[in-house]
Amino acid sequence: MNAVEVSQLEKRFGAVRALAGVELLVPEGELVLVRGPNGAGKSTLLRVLAGLTRPSRGVVQVLGEDLFRASGAATRGRVGYLGPEPGLYGELSVEENLAYCARLHGRSRARVRELLAAFELAALRARRVRTLSTGYRKRTGLARALVAEPDLLLLDEPWSGLDADASALLDTQLAALRERGGSALVAAHSPEMLAAGFDATIALEAGRRTA
Amino acid sequence: MSAGPRVALAVFAKDLRLDLRSGDRLGHMAVFAAMLVALLSITLPEGTAATRAWLPALAWIVFLLTALLGLQRSFQAEVEQGAVATLVGAPCDRGWVFLGKAAANGATLIGVMLWTAVLFEIFLDVAWERAPGTLAAVGLAGALGLSGLGTLLGAMSSAARFREFLLPVLLFPLILPVLVFASHATAAALEGLPVERLLWGALGLYDWVVLLMGYFVFDYVLED
Secondary structure, eight states: OEEEEEEEEEETTEEEEEEEEEEEEEEETTTEEEEEOOTTSSSHHHHHHHSOOSSSSEEEEEEOOTTTTTHHHHTTTTTEEOOOOOOOTTBBBBHHHHHHHHHOOOTHHHHHHHHHHHHOOGGGSBBGGGGHHHHHHHHHHHHHHTTTOOSSSESSTTTTTTOOHHHHHHHHHHHHHHHHTTTEEEESSSGGGGGOOEEEEEEEEEEEOOO | OOOOHHHHHHHHHHHHHHHHHHHHHHHHHHHHHHHHHHHHHHHHHHHOHHHHHHHHHHHHHHHHHHHHHHHHTTHHHHHHHHHHHHHSSSSTTTTHHHHHHHHHHHHHHHHHHHHHHHHHHHHHHHGGGHHHHHHHHHHHHHHHHHHHHHHHHHHHHTTSSTHHHHHHHHHHHHHHHHHHHHHHHHHHHHHOOOOOOHHHHHHHHHHHHHHHHHHHHHHHOOOO
16 A cells, blocks of 8 residues: 555645646655755645645545545544644643643653653753754654654654754654654755665655656 | 544643743733723723713623734744644544634633623722623623634634734624624623523524534634
8 A cells, every 4th residue: 555645736826836746656664755956845745745735636645545535534643744843832841742742642641751762852851842952842843743653754854953863863763664664755955864765765846746 | 532522622721731831921911901991990981871881892892802912822832833733633623623722712711801800890890790690601602702713713814914913804893793792791781680582592603603613614724
């Protein structure tokens, strides 16, 4: 089964065509790098796949479901998404942010503790997110995206703001995701991230798939 | 617990925690209401029958204006930090997210309403204790309608460029029925008269329509 099936995907914002006839298949258990310059449509593609933006045209199946139909509600919980912002509440602590997300997805406190340890955030668990550095906010955002143990992970420029240690932690998480049969689409404009060992790379330019 | 109620409860608890922790929203609303009521107490003629007749409507207008301050910031945290994605990813119908946010706004508005009532009692000598049960029920019905509509319109306007302008422009005409029904019901209760069935029915119907509409429309509101 494919984790993602996209056919003739088009997304318009008024007169601007952000995605134009994109075709994409991501088999289960594969990590796919989405490359392209600024404005290529990488972020829009991930937002459509996360159910944040409704496509203007085309077919989008995520984990076998159309996320924009009522039947896709449960499937949305199997998709983890991290955008350019970490998606956290500044006035809540690191642990409270993760616990809130865990409650949304019916996950236990043990899962929160597991992620605090995995991203080396345990010492900062009580710190309010607004007081953290950009890098630690990003780590917390990554942990948030993983709370529900998603079958599909969508990451938009996840390495930006991360130091070498944090990048290694992310690589470990991506490897663990693949090991348990999960898939990921990771958008990046710079090719140095290929070290994480992706199964495939696709390229976008001006909303069209070029490779 | 099934996914929908669990999500609504989580959103409700998170919003209340954020409100209590930052204190900004509640503090600003409390000061704003106090300023308005103080201005009214200075400018209104003291003890006249005309002033007494206006007080129920003025109380609701002060409440509405104060509530607007809070409703404008209801989605601020989500929009500024990109946390809308977390709400969108909740594994249930997005209407439950609406119910959680509306309940949190409703709880805040009830607090604002109690504060407004205290201010009216202190500055303008309004005797709420004449019909506490009826007035509480009217207040609850009004707060429910305002929190439902305010949550929906707050979400719709949150990403707009002129959101501070857009929310009142959308909210004021649509909340007018609540303002009229609740003011009339409050006036009747303060005079020791029974509140007409028609007013109860209209307030209840408005609340149901707003909550149902919010539940079903929110799916589209949360998307780009």
